[in-house]
Amino acid sequence: MSFFNTDKPFLIAGPCSAESQEQVLETAAGLAPLNIHLFRAGVWKPRTRPGSFEGYGAEALSWLQEAKRQYGIKFTVEVAEPAHIELALSYGADVLWIGARTTVNPFQVQKLADALRGTNVPVMVKNPVNPDIELWMGAIERFEKVGIEDVAAIHRGFSGYSSSVGYRNQPNWPIPIELKRRLPELAIICDPSHITGSRSLIAEVAQKAMDMHFDGLMIETHPNPDEAMSDAKQQITPARLGEILANLIVRTESTSDMSSQVQLEYLRQLMDAVDAEVIDLLAKRLEISSQIGEVKKVCNMTAYQPARWREIVAVTTDRAEKHNLSPEFIVGLYEKIHHESIRRQLTILGTTEEEIKK
Ligand code: PEP
Ligand code: MN
Numbered sequence: 001m002s003f004f005n006t007d008k009p010f011l012i013a014g015p016c017s018a019e020s021q022e023q024v025l026e027t028a029a030g031l032a033p034l035n036i037h038l039f040r041a042g043v044w045k046p047r048t049r050p051g052s053f054e055g056y057g058a059e060a061l062s063w064l065q066e067a068k069r070q071y072g073i074k075f076t077v078e079v080a081e082p083a084h085i086e087l088a089l090s091y092g093a094d095v096l097w098i099g100a101r102t103t104v105n106p107f108q109v110q111k112l113a114d115a116l117r118g119t120n121v122p123v124m125v126k127n128p129v130n131p132d133i134e135l136w137m138g139a140i141e142r143f144e145k146v147g148i149e150d151v152a153a154i155h156r157g158f159s160g161y162s163s164s165v166g167y168r169n170q171p172n173w174p175i176p177i178e179l180k181r182r183l184p185e186l187a188i189i190c191d192p193s194h195i196t197g198s199r200s201l202i203a204e205v206a207q208k209a210m211d212m213h214f215d216g217l218m219i220e221t222h223p224n225p226d227e228a229m230s231d232a233k234q235q236i237t238p239a240r241l242g243e244i245l246a247n248l249i250v251r252t253e254s255t256s257d258m259s260s261q262v263q264l265e266y267l268r269q270l271m272d273a274v275d276a277e278v279i280d281l282l283a284k285r286l287e288i289s290s291q292i293g294e295v296k297k298v299c300n301m302t303a304y305q306p307a308r309w310r311e312i313v314a315v316t317t318d319r320a321e322k323h324n325l326s327p328e329f330i331v332g333l334y335e336k337i338h339h340e341s342i343r344r345q346l347t348i349l350g351t352t353e354e355e356i357k358k
Contacts, residue, residue: 003095003122003150004187006037008250010152010216012076012189013241014040016231017053018060026223028067030238034245038095039067039075040218044084045230046101053229061091068092076124080108082115089121097124100156100194103139104128113142122150124189131158131172133179140186152187153179154218155209157195168197168234171205177212189216193234199225202236203244210251219244282337286344293345303345309338 004010013031018024018041028039043060045053064075074094079085080102088096096116102108103126116123123143128135136153143151155176157169165171176188190209192202206217222228225235236244255261296303313331320330343356 002152002185002187004152004189004215008215008252009210009248010038010187010189011036011245012038012040012216012218013221013238014038014075015042015222015228016193016220016235017042017045017055017229018063019056019229021063021066023223024060024063024067025070027221027238028071028073030223031221031241032071032073034238034242036073037216039064039071039073040097040220041075041077042230043077043088044080046078046080046099047230058087058091061087061093064093065091068094079112082111085112085115089119093121095122095124097154098126098139100126100129104130104135106135106138106142109139109142113146113148116143116148117146120147120149122152123148124152124154126154126156126191127158127175129159131170131175133175136175136179137182140183152189152215154189154191155195155214156191156218167195167201167205169195171195173208173212176214180213187215189218190214191218193218193220193231197231197234199234199236199240202234203247206244206248210248213251213253285337286341289341290344290348293348296345297349303342303349312338 011034013034013036015023015027024041027041031039041060041064043055043057043064045055047054061077064077067073068075075092076095076097077084077088077093078099079088079096080099085096098109098112102112125136125139125143128139140151140153153176155171157167158172158175159169176190179186180188190206192205192209196202196205202219206219209217219241220231220235221238221241222232222235223237225237226232228235255264293303295301312334316330316334317327320327346356347353
């Protein structure tokens, strides 16, 4: 059982930055009744521009240690240097997290992984600032390779010049979903605070994460959000977090409700039957494609014909619209089908499988 696969959702809360012992203790006191799994606070802050508040470092670690002693809540801090790791662990940090600006740099991530070799301290890896799933996975793998057994991912959105959805960072949901598809055992925690950048939008993104099967939430909380020394606009009070959690619909993959189970079983049988038909029809379509390939071979025609592809797009999107299906979806599907068709015809024209893959 992984450290992060506890009761869902795995909850992390606490201020963006540890600002004083009073602020840390007051936040912890507010969070204690909410049964969160981890208290978070930045003690070394990776600020975009110089001159901003950069955290209180080791001194702040002693405040977190005290909060842990008084309230029994485990704590996590962001580390970006091997020296941070050493200090954080010496003050009893239970979990470490890697910030978005660090995940982008494989040299730095490797240094951190090397510093953690042999410790088996749980590590959470935030997505890199750029929407690159390979870079995110690469960082996760570097920690796994040095023997860290409990690694989790944190989705905090991706930066862009401006966000199309009015958030501070674009969620790009398909990326964390693809990560979950590739690494089903990996816990993925959503950070609605850094995605939205705005306290009024945190509840809706937290719910979306639950709807999408995320394993947990990391939400910035501060006793006086407006006075926060960093990320003031996106922090909420522990009381507000309590309200959000009380209203959160936590979704599960299965249900114990018998009548819903029966209904689902029935609908899935219908769906399976449709899938069987879809596959049979695809096989039929590809068989026709092979026959076309034979004709093209005799007449020295090309496998790929742009005009024919445009015709397929026009005809299929037209039909899709009649069924209220999104044209993008249908064109995406047909790109794949057409690609397979061309591959078959190329083989008939004499190109080998290996050549097609090159
Ligand atoms: C943070 O969690 O306060 C933080 C700096 O986050 P990120 O690395 O996602 O910007
Ligand atoms: Mn922050």
